[in-house]
Amino acid sequence: SRSIDLAVIPGDGIGQEVVAEGLKVLSAVLPQDVKLETKEYDFGARRYHATGETLTDADLDALKRHDAILLGAIGDPSVPSGVLERGFLLKLRFAFDHHVNLRPSKLLPGVATPLKGEPVIDFVVVREGTEGPYTGNGGTIRKGTPHEVATEVSVNTAYGVERVVRDAFARAQARPRKKLALIHKNNVLTFAGHLWTNVFNRVAEEFPEVSTEYMHVDAATIYLVTQPERFDVIVTDNLFGDIITDLAAAVSGGIGVAASGNINPSGEYPSMFEPVHGSAPDIAGQGKADPSATVLSVALLLRHLGHEAEATRIEEAVAADLAERVGKPARSTSEIGDALAVRVAG
Amino acid sequence: SRSIDLAVIPGDGIGQEVVAEGLKVLSAVLPQDVKLETKEYDFGARRYHATGETLTDADLDALKRHDAILLGAIGDPSVPSGVLERGFLLKLRFAFDHHVNLRPSKLLPGVATPLKGEPVIDFVVVREGTEGPYTGNGGTIRKGTPHEVATEVSVNTAYGVERVVRDAFARAQARPRKKLALIHKNNVLTFAGHLWTNVFNRVAEEFPEVSTEYMHVDAATIYLVTQPERFDVIVTDNLFGDIITDLAAAVSGGIGVAASGNINPSGEYPSMFEPVHGSAPDIAGQGKADPSATVLSVALLLRHLGHEAEATRIEEAVAADLAERVGKPARSTSEIGDALAVRVAG
Numbered sequence: 288s289r290s291i292d293l294a295v296i297p298g299d300g301i302g303q304e305v306v307a308e309g310l311k312v313l314s315a316v317l318p319q320d321v322k323l324e325t326k327e328y329d330f331g332a333r334r335y336h337a338t339g340e341t342l343t344d345a346d347l348d349a350l351k352r353h354d355a356i357l358l359g360a361i362g363d364p365s366v367p368s369g370v371l372e373r374g375f376l377l378k379l380r381f382a383f384d385h386h387v388n389l390r391p392s393k394l395l396p397g398v399a400t401p402l403k404g405e406p407v408i409d410f411v412v413v414r415e416g417t418e419g420p421y422t423g424n425g426g427t428i429r430k431g432t433p434h435e436v437a438t439e440v441s442v443n444t445a446y447g448v449e450r451v452v453r454d455a456f457a458r459a460q461a462r463p464r465k466k467l468a469l470i471h472k473n474n475v476l477t478f479a480g481h482l483w484t485n486v487f488n489r490v491a492e493e494f495p496e497v498s499t500e501y502m503h504v505d506a507a508t509i510y511l512v513t514q515p516e517r518f519d520v521i522v523t524d525n526l527f528g529d530i531i532t533d534l535a536a537a538v539s540g541g542i543g544v545a546a547s548g549n550i551n552p553s554g555e556y557p558s559m560f561e562p563v564h565g566s567a568p569d570i571a572g573q574g575k576a577d578p579s580a581t582v583l584s585v586a587l588l589l590r591h592l593g594h595e596a597e598a599t600r601i602e603e604a605v606a607a608d609l610a611e612r613v614g615k616p617a618r619s620t621s622e623i624g625d626a627l628a629v630r631v632a633g
Numbered sequence: 634s635r636s637i638d639l640a641v642i643p644g645d646g647i648g649q650e651v652v653a654e655g656l657k658v659l660s661a662v663l664p665q666d667v668k669l670e671t672k673e674y675d676f677g678a679r680r681y682h683a684t685g686e687t688l689t690d691a692d693l694d695a696l697k698r699h700d701a702i703l704l705g706a707i708g709d710p711s712v713p714s715g716v717l718e719r720g721f722l723l724k725l726r727f728a729f730d731h732h733v734n735l736r737p738s739k740l741l742p743g744v745a746t747p748l749k750g751e752p753v754i755d756f757v758v759v760r761e762g763t764e765g766p767y768t769g770n771g772g773t774i775r776k777g778t779p780h781e782v783a784t785e786v787s788v789n790t791a792y793g794v795e796r797v798v799r800d801a802f803a804r805a806q807a808r809p810r811k812k813l814a815l816i817h818k819n820n821v822l823t824f825a826g827h828l829w830t831n832v833f834n835r836v837a838e839e840f841p842e843v844s845t846e847y848m849h850v851d852a853a854t855i856y857l858v859t860q861p862e863r864f865d866v867i868v869t870d871n872l873f874g875d876i877i878t879d880l881a882a883a884v885s886g887g888i889g890v891a892a893s894g895n896i897n898p899s900g901e902y903p904s905m906f907e908p909v910h911g912s913a914p915d916i917a918g919q920g921k922a923d924p925s926a927t928v929l930s931v932a933l934l935l936r937h938l939g940h941e942a943e944a945t946r947i948e949e950a951v952a953a954d955l956a957e958r959v960g961k962p963a964r965s966t967s968e969i970g971d972a973l974a975v976r977v978a979g
C-alpha cells in the first residue's frame with residue numbers, strides 16, 4: 288500500500304535509542320510516494336509507575352487502528368518480574384492474536400559466532416505465540432506457606448497448533464531447501480506432544496515437497512551448537528520457541544542482530560515487530576546499543592506489509608554494515624543508524 | 634559400607650555395551666574387601682514387546698532392595714514415543730522419589746568443545762526430578778478432531794522445591810567458588826516462578842557465604858554458549874533442567890561423557906545412575922559407543938554410597954584417558970573400558 292500508519296512503542300531502557308534508529312532507516316528506505324505516519328505510545332515502566340497501567344482496553348483500541356507496531360523493549364528492574372511481561376507484552380500478543388512469532392537466524396559474513404568452524408547458519412523459527420504454557424492458566428494455593436502448591440497449565444488446541452504448523456510448512460515450501468523440523472518433547476509431555484505430532488504429520492501430507500523431521504527440545508539444543516547448518520525452518524511451541532530462539536540468536540551473531548515479528552497473518556489485527564534483546568538497563572542511555580536488531584525488525588515489518596524490495600534493501604544494508612565492522616572501532620547507536628540510513632537510501 | 638548390592642539395568646540399544654564396561658571398571662576399582670553383588674534386570678523394549686510390561690509393582694519391590702541402580706539406556710524406535718519414557722524412566726524416578734537429578738558438566742583437557750576460546754567449564758546442575766511439567770498431569774479432550782484440546786500441568790510444591798533448593802545450596806557451599814544460579818522463567822510462568830524464587834531467596838538467607846543469581850532459562854542458554862565459566866552450581870525445574878543439561882553436555886565435550894545421578898538423598902529408596910545419552914539405536918551393537926559417560930555415572934554412584942576415594946580414582950582415570958585420545962585412532966567400547974579398568978586398578 289502507498290501509506291504506512293505505524294504505532295511506535297519505544298518502551299524502556301535501550302528501547303528508545305534503538306527505535307529512533309529503526310525509524311531513521313525506515314524513513315530513508317521508503318520511496319517518496321509512500322506516506323509514513325507514526326504515532327508514539329508511552330507504554331512501559333514509566334507509565335506503569337505513574338498510572339499503574341500497563342495496557343488498557345482504550346490502548347488496545349488505539350493500537351488496533353494502525354497498520355503495524357514497532358516495539359523497542361519493555362521491562363525495567365524497578366517493576367516486579369512478570370508485571371510488564373504479562374501485563375503488556377503477552378497481553379498484546381494474545382489480544383492481537385499474534386500466533387506466528389517469527390524469528391530468523393542468519394549468521395552474516397563478518398559476524399562473530401561463539402561456535403568453532405564457521406558454520407553456515409540460515410534458518411527461521413516459527414514459534415507459536417498464543418498458547419502453550421504462556422496462557423497464564425494455573426494458580427497458587429496456600430501461598431507463602433510450607434504447603435504452597437503452584438501450577439502452570441499449558442493449553443494446546445488443534446486450531447492453534449494447525450494454523451502455526453500450516454504457516455511453517457508454507458514458509459518451508461517457499462525456501463530452497465524445503466526442510467521443516469518440529470521441536471517438542473512428545474516423549475514426556477505426551478498430551479500436548481501427541482497433538483502437535485499428529486497435526487504436524489497430517490499437514491505434512493499436503494506438502495509432499497517439504498522434508499520433515501521431529502526432534503526433542505533437549506536434543507535440539509545439542510544440534511543448535513553442533514550442527515546448526517541442519518536447520519531450515521523450525522516450528523515449535525511457545526515456551527520451547529522462547530528458549531531455542533535465544534540460543535539460536537547466541538550462535539548466529541548474538542541478540543544484537545536478532546529480529547522478530549509477532550504476526551497475525553489474517554491481518555485482523557496489526558502485527559508487532561521487535562528486536563529479541565530486552566531493555567538492557569545496564570547500557571541504557573549511553574549510545575552503546577546496537578540498533579541492527581531493530582532495523583532488521585523494520586525489514587520484517589516492511590515485508591509483512593508487502594514492501595519486499597525495501598525489506599531486502601534493509602537486510603542487505605545491515606549485512607554490508609556488519610561485514611565492514613571487523614577490526615574497526617565501535618560506533619554509537621546513532622552512528623550505526625546513520626550509516627544504515629545512508630546505505631538504504633543510496 | 635563394605636558391600637554393594639547393585640541392580641543393573643542394561644536396557645536398550647547401546648545400553649548393554651556401555652553398562653558392561655561400567656561394571657568392568659567398577660569391579661576393578663573396588664578394594665578386595667568390598668563385596669560387589671549385581672543383579673541384572675531386563676527392562677526396556679524387549680520386555681515390553683514380550684509382555685506389555687514396562688515396570689510393575691513387583692519390579693519396584695525387587696529394585697527397592699538394592700543399594701543403588703546402574704542404568705544403561707531405555708528407549709527404542711519400535712516402541713511408541715512416551716511409552717517407555719513415562720512407563721519406565723519417569724515411573725521409576727517418581728516411585729523412588731529421585732528428586733535430585735544431578736548432572737555435572739566439566740570440560741576435561743583434550744576434550745573437544747564446539748565453543749571457541751577453550752572456555753573453562755566446571756559446573757553442576759541440580760535438576761528437580763519429581764515435579765514440574767513431568768508429573769503427567771493434564772489430558773486431552775476431543776482427541777483427533779479439529780476441536781482437540783490438550784493440556785499439560787506443571788505441578789510445583791513448596792515441599793518439593795525447598796528440598797532440591799536446599800540440596801543445591803549445600804553443594805554450592807561445599808565448592809570453592811560457592812556460587813548458585815536459579816534458572817526459571819518467572820516473568821512468564823509467574824505462579825511456579827514466584828514459588829521457586831521465594832523459596833530460593835528464603836533458603837539463601839541460611840547460606841550467607843553462597844553468592845546467588847537468578848536467570849531466565851532463555852537467557853541461560855545464551856550464557857551457556859558465551860560465558861559457560863560463569864556457572865558453578867545451577868538449580869532448576871525438571872523441564873528446564875532437561876533442556877539445559879543437554880546443552881551443557883554439548884558444550885562440555887558431548888553426551889559421550891555426560892553422567893547423571895537420580896538421587897534420593899534420604900536413602901529411603903535406592904538412587905539410580907545413568908549416562909545422559911540415550912540408547913542410540915543407530916550405533917547399537919557395533920562397539921562404537923563411548924562408555925565414559927557410564928563409567929563417570931559409576932563414579933557418581935560410588936560417591937553417593939560413600940566410596941569417595943574410588944569415585945575420584947575413576948574420574949581421574951577417565952580424564953587421563955580422554956587427554957590421551959587426541960590424535961589417536963578410535964577405540965571400541967570394550968577397548969576403552971579395558972583401558973579404564975587398568976588405570977583405576979593401577
Ligand SMILES: CC(C)[C@H](C(=O)O)[C@@H](O)C(=O)O
Nearest residue numbers: 372376377529563820821851
Ligand atoms: C520478555 C518475555 C515475556 C518474552 C517471552 O518469553 O516471550 C521474551 O523472552 C521473548 O522471547 O520475546
Ligand SMILES: CC(C)[C@H](C(=O)O)[C@@H](O)C(=O)O
Nearest residue numbers: 474475505718722723875909
Ligand atoms: C528420556 C527422557 C524421559 C529423559 C527426560 O526428559 O528426563 C531424558 O531426556 C533425560 O534427560 O534423562
